[in-house]
Amino acid sequence: MADPLMVMAEDSVVKRAPRGGGGGTLGRYLVIRALLIIPTVFILVTTVFVLMRTTGDPITAALGGRLTPDQLAQRIHEAGYDRPLVAQYLDYIRGVLTGDFGTTISDNRPVIDVLKTYGLATLELVCYGLVVAFIVGIPLGMVAAYFRDKVPDAFLRVFAILCYATPVFFAGLLLKLVFSVWLGWFPVAGRASTGIELQIQLLPDKSGIYLIDAYRTGTPGAVLDVLKHAVLPAITLGLATAGIFLRLVRTNVIGTLGTDYVDAARSRGVSESRLVRKHAYRPALIPIITVIGLQIALLLSGAVLTETTFEWKGLxxxxxxxxxxxxxxAVQGIVTLIAVIVAVTNFLVDILAALIDPRVRY
Structure with missing residues (x-):
């Protein structure tokens, strides 16, 4: 049975620009994609707002049962949750447009501060996960294509299926059990050791990205300590995407190896390994770029379970x-930010894909 994500990716890279006057230009393509961000984000923000209100007002949901009815009513009135839902929605939209996502109920912090404090930690983890996905998925996809329909290919195809079919939390727990508990090679949890963590927190202008902050502390071994803490979370998060990349690269390298210009190179005596490395490599990366926006959404959703499993204090x-x-x-603000990040990332990926391969423009 065909993988729906792979079918989407393969279909997207064969779209050809319409013929006729003025159609298919890069400028028009970028304008259309930019304009589509507005309704996409608007729908996402509205959906989040409505879903969060299906359980009632946030004050009752968070503090119901812990306050007297009079105290609860007073808190609801002070927060404005006794007003009509439309008025609350309009205020929420105005706040989002100005960067005000409200104040958390449990710890009374501006939501925007929570996003700034923990957002960079999630960004760092997602970048690590992408690195793992590229390092594992692309080379193994080329190996699978080179050994098409042979034992290594069959093994790698099963490996790819296991990668993106295994739940993230299960993979994380398994890696912790083997490499942290049994072998003791990597830390069990956290972003850094206690001593390094304290030094980073004492920096006057922390960047929020521990790899950079560890270097700035000047402590020998601080960068290595941060990287050791990042290995297992990065592998856990990156393997699912690596499996998808492996399948995409394999499929597209095999397709490229059957084209006329590759046949011509083969007739001139070019070795099969060189054909894979030099002639089929770059075309195989186009579908990777096409679906990377979807993978950002997958990585962000996987980051929730990965961070919980490894106590990686991010979003x-x-x-x-x-x-x-x-x-x-707070939940509303975090989910809204993630939705906006996914929408903007997809737009940037569309730009990159259009610059590399004009066939994706429309």
Missing amino acids: GFQLVQYIKARDYV
Whole structure:
């Protein structure tokens, strides 16, 4: 049975620009894609707002049962949640447009501060996961194509299926059990050791990205310590995407190897390994770029479970804590930010894909 994601990717890279006057230009393509961001984000923000209100007002959800009815009513009135839903929605939209996502109920912090504090930690983890996906998925995809329909190819195809079919939390727990508990090669949890963590927190102007901050501390071994803490979370998060990349690269390298110009090179005596490395490599990367926006969404969703499993204090970890506390104001802000990031990332990926391969423009 064909993988739906692979079918989408393969279909997207064969779209050809329409013929006729003025159609298919890069400028028009970019304008259309930019304009589509507005309704996409608007729909996402509205959906999040409505879903968060299906359980009632956030004050009752978070503090119901812990306050007297009079105290609860007073808090609801002060927060403005006793007003009509339309008025609350319009205020929320105005706040989002100005960067005000409200104040958390459980710890009374501006949501924008929560996003700034923990967002970079999630960004760092996602970047690590992408590195793992590229390092594992692309070379193994080329190997699978080179050994098409042979034992290595069959093994790698099964490996790819296991990668993106295994739940992220299960993969994380398994890696912790083997490499942290049994072998003791890597730390069990956290972003850095206690001593390094304290030094990073004492920096006057922290960047929020531990790899950079560890270097700035000047402590010998600080960067290595941060990288050791990142290995297992990065592998856990990156393997699912690596499996998808492996399948895409294999499929497209095999397709490229059957083209006329590759046959011509083969007739001149060019070796099969050189054909894979030099002639089929770059065309195989186009579908990777095409679907990378979808993978960002996958990585962000996987980051929630990965951060919880490894106590990596990023947006995903905090999202779980706020859900447990029923702090729907914070949940609403974090989910909205993730939705906006996915929409903008897809736009940037569309630009990159259009610059590399004009066939994706429309």
